[in-house]
Amino acid sequence: MISLKNLTKVYATGDVEVRALAGVSLEITEGEFVSIMGPSGSGKSTMMNILGCLDRPTTGEYFLDGLNIAQASDNQLAEIRNQKIGFVFQSFNLLPRTTALENVELPMLYRGIGAKERRESALRALNAVGLGNRVHHKPNELSGGQQQRVAIARALANNPVIIMADEPTGNLDSKSSEEIMAIFQQLNDAGITVALVTHEPDIALFSKRIVRFKDGQIDSDETLAQR
Amino acid sequence: MISLKNLTKVYATGDVEVRALAGVSLEITEGEFVSIMGPSGSGKSTMMNILGCLDRPTTGEYFLDGLNIAQASDNQLAEIRNQKIGFVFQSFNLLPRTTALENVELPMLYRGIGAKERRESALRALNAVGLGNRVHHKPNELSGGQQQRVAIARALANNPVIIMADEPTGNLDSKSSEEIMAIFQQLNDAGITVALVTHEPDIALFSKRIVRFKDGQIDSDETLAQR
Numbered sequence: 001m002i003s004l005k006n007l008t009k010v011y012a013t014g015d016v017e018v019r020a021l022a023g024v025s026l027e028i029t030e031g032e033f034v035s036i037m038g039p040s041g042s043g044k045s046t047m048m049n050i051l052g053c054l055d056r057p058t059t060g061e062y063f064l065d066g067l068n069i070a071q072a073s074d075n076q077l078a079e080i081r082n083q084k085i086g087f088v089f090q091s092f093n094l095l096p097r098t099t100a101l102e103n104v105e106l107p108m109l110y111r112g113i114g115a116k117e118r119r120e121s122a123l124r125a126l127n128a129v130g131l132g133n134r135v136h137h138k139p140n141e142l143s144g145g146q147q148q149r150v151a152i153a154r155a156l157a158n159n160p161v162i163i164m165a166d167e168p169t170g171n172l173d174s175k176s177s178e179e180i181m182a183i184f185q186q187l188n189d190a191g192i193t194v195a196l197v198t199h200e201p202d203i204a205l206f207s208k209r210i211v212r213f214k215d216g217q218i219d220s221d222e223t224l225a226q227r
Numbered sequence: 228m229i230s231l232k233n234l235t236k237v238y239a240t241g242d243v244e245v246r247a248l249a250g251v252s253l254e255i256t257e258g259e260f261v262s263i264m265g266p267s268g269s270g271k272s273t274m275m276n277i278l279g280c281l282d283r284p285t286t287g288e289y290f291l292d293g294l295n296i297a298q299a300s301d302n303q304l305a306e307i308r309n310q311k312i313g314f315v316f317q318s319f320n321l322l323p324r325t326t327a328l329e330n331v332e333l334p335m336l337y338r339g340i341g342a343k344e345r346r347e348s349a350l351r352a353l354n355a356v357g358l359g360n361r362v363h364h365k366p367n368e369l370s371g372g373q374q375q376r377v378a379i380a381r382a383l384a385n386n387p388v389i390i391m392a393d394e395p396t397g398n399l400d401s402k403s404s405e406e407i408m409a410i411f412q413q414l415n416d417a418g419i420t421v422a423l424v425t426h427e428p429d430i431a432l433f434s435k436r437i438v439r440f441k442d443g444q445i446d447s448d449e450t451l452a453q454r
């Protein structure tokens with residue numbers, strides 16, 4: 001369902017070129033649970049942003065369910081982002097002046113889902129990540145790990161078919177991390193595709209395949225013994 | 228050198244009260260290396276912000292080197308923040324429109340250190356955290372882990388006597404994390420006091436004492452076998 005072919009991403013900062021991705025090819029089939037690991041700066045978020053239709057590669061191709069993303073209209077891309085993909089950003093990207101509840105409802109609002117259903121979905125997602133008693137707090141009234149969990153709830157509440165999570169447990173203690181990973185596993189068991197970036201080996205063990213990055217390329221790709 | 232007595236921090240959000248700290252007492256002597264652990268939302272950052280003179284408790288007392296912080300003037304507090312303490316924020320707090328180099332130089336600028344010395348110190352700190360080839364990048368031109376390392380370099384470049392780091396390796400792979408912890412250990416061996424919040428047990432093992440939070444209070448306080 002996801003097919004990346006020879007992606008490159010080159011940034012020109014001043015007169016220096018940074019090759020954030022230097023030829024990445026990857027296939028992810030429907031229902032897979034893939035972890036993406038690799039050193040800081042090796043290109044993981046850059047690839048995730050392209051996968052999430054938030055950025056375009058410099059060269060190379062991205063096919064999502066047969067659609068060539070490079071040729072998709074802005075409307076088609078917006079529809080994919082709003083309806084197909086639940087994206088958890090490495091730096092959360094919450095709206096600072098709105099509450100946890102409103103932040104979680106936002107993707108559903110864009111999708112045209114009615115107020116009552118949005119509210120129920122958002123409360124369910126916030127409860128699932130342990131934030132039932134923080135729903136009216138704004139981001140600056142929440143701890144780092146709580147903000148991270150709001151970002152996770154926002155990705156889940158919209159019932160996406162693909163979850164893309166960029167270091168979703170970076171600010172969480174082990175118990176909260178395990179609760180989040182249990183949610184991802186349940187969703188994956190129900191057929192949802194999960195791609196998650198992590199730098200913690202214990203977290204990667206919840207997935208079924210580990211793709212490792214190095215210097216903007218894929219260095220290894222290994223299927224884990226079935227859990 | 229650091230003495231916290233019965234600290235509380237209470238937030239009123241709407242008509243609900245949140246007791247972020249519910250009576251915290253703690254002593255940290257000069258040259259110690261303490262890890263602070265505990266579940267997400269248990270009060271660790273709240274205490275760190277009070278320790279770093281960035282916030283005040285609701286009740287309780289904080290003595291730093293004999294000075295009662297509650298009675299210190301704003302000038303005295305600014306001097307402590309700029310000259311004594313190197314603080315690494317959980318969410319980095321980098322200035323978005325300035326380069327990594329300028330971000331790292333900023334505390335030294337406030338301290339009145341000359342341009343040449345600031346530049347040399349900043350470059351040395353950025354090299355030490357592996358960012359020698361990213362010094363002119365702005366934060367949005369850096370990966371999450373690179374931004375985190377700029378925040379660490381900024382805390383170190385000013386030669387503080389106390390380092391307070393709030394989850395400094397949350398976005399780093401194991402190799403980068405070990406490099407950062409080796410730096411903290413070297414500084415501690417040279418006499419610098421280190422207090423760091425982490426949720427990773429492997430990181431806590433680089434320290435000499437682990438203080439665990441639970442629901443706004445200290446739950447346990449254990450000295451590790453000497454490394």
Ligand SMILES: Nc1ncnc2c1ncn2[C@@H]1O[C@H](COP(=O)(O)OP(=O)(O)OP(=O)(O)O)[C@@H](O)[C@H]1O
Nearest residue numbers: 141143144145146238247267268269270271272273
């Ligand atoms: N301005 C605020 N108003 C209301 N509640 C707040 C405010 N700031 C923090 N809190 C609450 O205080 C509690 C402690 O927050 P703190 O940031 O200290 O937690 P933490 O231990 O650092 O968590 P994490 O590991 O997730 O970073 C949290 O439950 C949080 O929701």
Ligand SMILES: Nc1ncnc2c1ncn2[C@@H]1O[C@H](COP(=O)(O)OP(=O)(O)OP(=O)(O)O)[C@@H](O)[C@H]1O
Nearest residue numbers: 011020040041042043044045046368370371372373
């Ligand atoms: N706008 C930009 N201009 C220049 N270089 C950039 C830009 N954005 C990212 N980079 C560089 O691209 C490289 C890859 O960044 P990316 O964010 O994908 O890394 P990452 O693997 O997610 O790292 P981390 O684990 O630290 O989050 C980094 O070396 C970074 O400095």
Ligand SMILES: [Mg+2]
Nearest residue numbers: 045090370371
């Ligand atoms: Mg990243």
Ligand SMILES: [Mg+2]
Nearest residue numbers: 143144272317
């Ligand atoms: Mg915190």
